[in-house]
């Protein structure tokens with residue numbers, strides 16, 4: 001069972017005004033193409049020879065400008081035709097650009113048909129973008145929404161390799177990001193350029209830097225590169241933060257699409273929110289993290305009275321302690337089914353709806369681990385129901401719970417804790433880590 005803490009796949013972890021170490025950087029042979037940007041404070045012209053010759057092989061339409069950072073060259077790659085002409089751009093290495101180009105959504109346009117509502121003006125939107133006092137723009141429900149209802153999806157618009165952040169001076173990276181935005185088709189580009197920068201920017205490139213920092217999400221590497229990626233999705237970026245949100249997001253790597261679903265009932269006209277941070281943190285930690293986006297968190301939990309906040313902090317600490325026990329599959333673990341029930345209850349008390357699926361998952365595993373298939377089945381069903389809108393159908397926990405549902409007795413968790421504690425199996429030897437699928441149960 002995967003640890004549920006959000007790191008990658010979440011909102012950018014170091015979003016605003018971070019200082020990136022400037023390494024010595026040499027311009028690649030494309031210096032003449034980018035030098036024209038030096039004093040440009042408005043828009044970035046497309047380099048004359050950036051467009052590739054049209055060929056039968058699927059390729060990026062634009063592959064320049066580039067910068068050589070040490071021995072690594074980072075370029076802008078762009079496909080204005082991606083996702084029915086919505087377009088996408090990357091700032092990354094040629095190797096990673098090739099890995100992304102190999103993804104199914106580039107070869108089968110049907111996979112991303114209908115992913116972006118702006119391409120389907122006749123489809124009724126379930127949300128409106130409005131001015132929200134004290135928050136700039138925000139998203140409100142256009143009709144009553146129920147748990148699991150789909151709200152917005154966006155294919156990725158701009159991706160920036162964290163390797164570029166590490167290895168390029170910020171000012172050079174800003175130019176590449178600006179070129180990536182420039183390549184997007186006009187309507188899409190305008191939406192990107194209208195995104196919030198939280199506060200004013202004096203120059204165009206500073207504006208590009210701030211809008212990426214304010215609106216990006218983190219994506220895991222899709223190749224053998226150690227570097228994660230930042231991604232921007234213009235419509236989804238209008239969602240404001242709440243530590244106890246009513247919507248959750250997940251990224252589908254197959255289609256390169258970000259999805260937002262309601263995780264609880266939302267009334268017509270109510271603001272739709274997501275959490276920018278790991279919400280299973282204490283009050284002070286949350287307040288500090290949210291400051292990265294330049295605002296003081298005023299959500300209901302952060303503005304609660306001190307004694308309410310303190311009780312919440314105690315529950316959050318207990319959730320984190322219990323998680324360590326559930327993740328320990330050795331005989332040292334103190335995890336019991338009743339602790340699984342407690343985990344569920346603590347999540348409910350804390351209004352941690354987005355990660356409730358993980359509490360149900362732990363409870364299902366623990367009940368199955370002592371040979372109680374029907375209680376395990378109840379929790380596994382709940383894990384799937386709550387997991388689908390929160391983490392999506394390809395999430396490992398959701399898939400594991402679907403397996404448990406189809407055959408609790410054949411699942412790796414069946415009687416696992418009992419066997420461990422009674423030293424059954426494997427000559428009584430303790431096996432570290434959880435039991436792997438297909439491992440035999442010959443001593444049962």
Ligand SMILES: C[S@@+](CC[C@H](N)C(=O)[O-])C[C@H]1O[C@@H](n2cnc3c(N)ncnc32)[C@H](O)[C@@H]1O
Nearest residue numbers: 135136137196198215237238239240241293295
């Ligand atoms: C990703 S944008 C969200 C959309 C933004 N409000 C807009 O006008 O486009 C993030 C920025 O929105 C504002 N914001 C988001 N959540 C907020 C909140 N709970 N309270 C105040 N400002 C918030 C902050 O300025 C933050 O830097």
